[in-house]
Amino acid sequence: MAFAIEVKDLVKYYGELLAIDHISFQVEKGEIFGFLGPNGAGKTTTQRILTGIIEANDGAVWIMGYNIRKDAFYAKSLMGIVPEMANPYIDISAWENLMLMGELYGVPKETRIKQADKLLKMLGLNERKNAKVKTFSKGMKQRLLLCIALISQSQLLFLDEPTVGLDVQSARLIRNLIAELNKEGVTVFLTTHNIEEANQLCTQIAIIDHGKIATIDSPENLRQAFRSMQSVEIGFAIPFDDTRLLRKLAGVSQVKKVGEKFRLYTEEPAKVIYELVNLSRTNNIKFTTLNTLGPSLEDVFVKITEQHKGWDYEKH
């Protein structure tokens, strides 16, 4: 099967700083591939190499079978891109921005007019299509950037933090659109800080840290791999502050106070619940709530990025 994106042994230096350290991965056609990592981990550098904006020092990237370095013109023609912190041209209208980008992607005039019309309506910008973009809000500019990325009807989208700093409605509109496009077969490479967004949208997630891929898996498998991060959350009917007592319960590895509740981390939630019930009977302490929680993707992310040096998550 031909991959939408294939990355092999990519290396990028900025001066003496090794920003990307021999990373390799593949993105299958039709996937939403989440690319997560802390600030400075190498996310944007990787996306810039993948989209042909900067060149790697070593390694290779294929986009839909085209080598990004040797066949940049053809590879770039197949992508739609929303770069991080980018702006549309603010001195011209939304319509003129779309016509310009359509021309730059070689979209025939009739098609780009139809497509621009459809996209502006779909993203709620049609009323303001002739207004200069300098009068747009941040959310409107971001929606316009997404229209620009879609003007060439690309089958591969690169989105770098597409919802960052947006109001709830704009962010939701963009997320829904990403999911809709994916249903139609569009492959999405989503670089994000927003773990919940990645959790909702992505079929595969790669976590990058210090220029290295720490792990790649589906969100569900990542959570499963970190069974030790399962927890039992408990709230007591009376004021209770004896964390030492909770820590002594069999099967509990760690106790955290979260607001008025306690979170007891364990690999065996059933055993911990049994112990808690015994504790309640013995000490006559009533519960108000008792929930079992799987590890959140955020827990997994923090664990990996804190400890991935030498960490083999499959052992856990």
Next chain:
Amino acid sequence: MKNTKKVKQELRRAWAIAKKDIRIYYFKSPVIIFGIIFPFFLFLAFALGRNISPVFLFPGIIGMTLFFTASSVGPIIMPWEARMRTLERLLSCPVSIQFILLGDIFAGFIFGIIISLVPFLFAILGFGLAMHNLPLFILSILVSSFCFSSLGILLSSPPSDNPSNIMMLSNLVRLPVIFISGIFIPIEHLPAAGKIIANFSPLTYTVDLLRYGFEGVSLYSVSRNVSMLILFLAIFLLLGMKLHKRNLVKRL
């Protein structure tokens, strides 16, 4: 065959970039101030009150106007795009950096030609100057405008996202050039050192060609003037593209 098709497609996209530049950058204040107003007042300061014949004066004015206008658009584009965060989006399009810069050069080229039509028409209609060789005159305008517009691109290659820094640098380079190119003082009247330095100014060859177009008389031969302009054009173009490519990452 595949390559010819690709070049044609990239040329069309370079033209789309030129149209974008025309819409966005022609009316930016640094372009108006340093491309039109500044050379106009410079001309007034040097030419008014001096007994200079129109047939000597106008080739100089047209050459100077072309030089300032064609080279004033390029320096503003890249720093402006970097500052407004539109550059990365542009670079991700299926157009190589060479053709993006070519689009920017087209914009300066057209601006130079349009604005220099003003003194040209003034010379013909206002002062009744006759043309000795119109086709050569037109060729000189075309080659020179392309050459000066490429100079503008070269001047914008330092990786600054501050247009005023680049405009300052470009004026530092452009201002001395007009004093050594035979605009206000004929080159043959310059001291020996001045005559040598004049050879390193592309404007010298433009003004000399324009004088030939009007009068049929020039200091250097037509072929030497044209060859030197093409040589400068090639240097500005190749050096500009190389430096831009090298400095691109620093702009992002």
